Amino acid sequence: MNWYGYGHLLPLRTLEEIRFWKEQEKEHTLVIRALVPDLEPPYVKLLEEWEVTFANSERVANQLLKQLLPATHPPAPYMVRCIDQLVLAARQQSREFIKQLYVLLEQSAAVQAVPLAKVLILHFIRESEYFLGVLDTLGQPGILRETDSEPSLFLENALHTSGSGSVHRQASEAPTSPEGNVNAPAASAQIQSATVQPPSTGTTQATPSTTAPPVKEKPVPIGGHTLPPLPYAYNALEPHIDELTMRIHHDKHHQSYVDGLNVAEKKLAESRKKNNFELIKHWERELAFNGAGHYLHTIFWTIMNPAGGGKPSGMLAEQIKRDFGSYEAFKNQFTEAANKVEGSGWAMLVWSPRAHRLEILQAEKHQNLSQSDIVPLLPLDVWEHAYYLKHQNERKKYIEDWWNVVYWPAVAERYETARKLLWPPY
Incomplete structure (x- = not known):
């Protein structure tokens, strides 16, 4: 990860990474529950709590990003304290999550009965370890400032929900709530992701078409990109590409690129209107990443x-x-x-x-x-x-x-x- 050249925008880049990886870890809790339908209730509860914890951290990162923008100057000291505290919390969460994923591998009979789940959980562990490596690239907490500061009440309040104090578990222990240095809430929300629902149609065949209708010029409004529908059923490419992959890939990953592209376009339009291009590097990067992701996936489904x-x-x-x-x-x-x-x-x-x-x-x-x-x-x-x-x-x-x-x-x-x-x- 190349952090050079960001200057006072480094805090912004840090928050982007935290927001992205906490969203990924949140999604991992959903995928595990979908792949192991007979998962023991204590582990189901554990993953539900982690889902809420990661969602909270993602939300806080978003809040801090909004407060940093337009980032025309280095962040105020209290903002630096907030970001430092979030970095600490995000690191601790991922470490504890890795430990408890090892608990699943070692102690859950339901997981051990699903070979794919074991491989997938190891993959999720590697992803969380990669995120920790990203944070290590930034250096130890405090890299964003030169002096120590008191903890920020803003972040304490933003992350704090009902729950007990800090919990540190080893892989050999029984599952616990995903609480690190930051109190984690007990999750009460149910899984709402459409990516793990059965297909709306049992049809597995698609009618090939070799000639597409002519395309009339119709400019997409700024920030008005939409997710194209799959031209076949989610399970149509089996056994080569499985249904669950297609659902997650299309409905979640591709949608995230559409959303990111729309945000970037709107922010750049706002910059033009205000003639303020302090964040041009950030939003052009978002435009390139999400725009290329959206357009390539749009082609990918059709070929x-x-x-x-x-x-x-x-x-x-x-x-x-x-x-x-x-x-x-x-x-x-x-x-x-x-x-x-x-x-x-x-x-x-x-x-x-x-x-x-x-x-x-x-x-x-x-x-x-x-x-x-x-x-x-x-x-x-x-x-x-x-x-x-x-x-x-x-x-x-x-x-x-x-x-x-x-x-x-x-x-x-x-x-x-x-x-x-x-x-x-x-």
């Missing part, structure tokens, strides 16, 4: 289909042969590019209007280390959320299965349209 698989034909097949030597050479390079993406990201077959040929690119996250001036044709999402429920850490096996649902007619349609776009070659 998969239960009627997919096989090889391309026609003009696209000829272009692939011309640019890569053969379909097999293209597939091998694409597969290796996807498998070797460092961390989370994409592999993409793209049309280059400047080079007048097809290329294979990688992208870290959604937007880093790729190229501009290209048109994506066939993107493959290799973020772990795209495959860990079914394939765990076997990205290569996920890629092999993915080839069975690639819908070449949709890719060919994008190619034939993109092929008309030609810039002077340099």
Whole structure:
């Protein structure tokens, strides 16, 4: 994680990380309960409490972000104290959460009866450990200020709810409430996520369409992007890609990119109106990350289909042969590019209007280390959320299965349209 160059915006960046990872940990509690329907009641209660705890920390991070904006000057001392305290709480929560996930692995018979759950919980432990590494990159609490300060009543009140004092458990102990240095509430809310509900239709087949209706110009209002519907049922790509993954991937992850894009667009519009661009780096970063995530996922759903698989034909097949030597050479390079993406990201077959040929690119996250001036044709999402429920850490096996649902007619349609776009070659 590169923290250089943020200057007095470093507190803002810190809060963004806390907000993101607490949302992830909150989601992990939901996924575990969905995957282990017979989970023992004490562990169900434990995960419900963690869900509320993480939601509280996410909410506090949001509150502090709003108070920091527009961040034209370094934060006031009391704000620094609040952020320091939240960093402490977030770190302690993740440490305790990791310990109690090990408790689940060791002591829950229901978890031990579901092999996938064990693999998934280990993955969640790694993610929380990664978040702790992000906080360690920032340094010890106090990096945002030079002198020690008294604890902030604002954060105490914001995080405080009913519950007992600090609790520190070892992995060998029985489950307890997820309380760290910050009191955690007893959760009373029920799971509301639509991502773990059964599909609304039993239909597993989709009617392929090789020609999309013409698109009329209709600019999306600023901050008005919406989540596109899946062009098939959630379970339509099984056995290659499972239903639960599709529900979480589409309904939660893609929706989060849509929401983030809309916020970034509105904030940039507000900056233009006020002629205040102090936060231009922050909101442009949000625009790039969430916008690329939204647009790539929108393509991603369309280039998969239960009627997919096989090889391309026609003009696209000829272009692939011309640019890569053969379909097999293209597939091998694409597969290796996807498998070797460092961390989370994409592999993409793209049309280059400047080079007048097809290329294979990688992208870290959604937007880093790729190229501009290209048109994506066939993107493959290799973020772990795209495959860990079914394939765990076997990205290569996920890629092999993915080839069975690639819908070449949709890719060919994008190619034939993109092929008309030609810039002077340099």
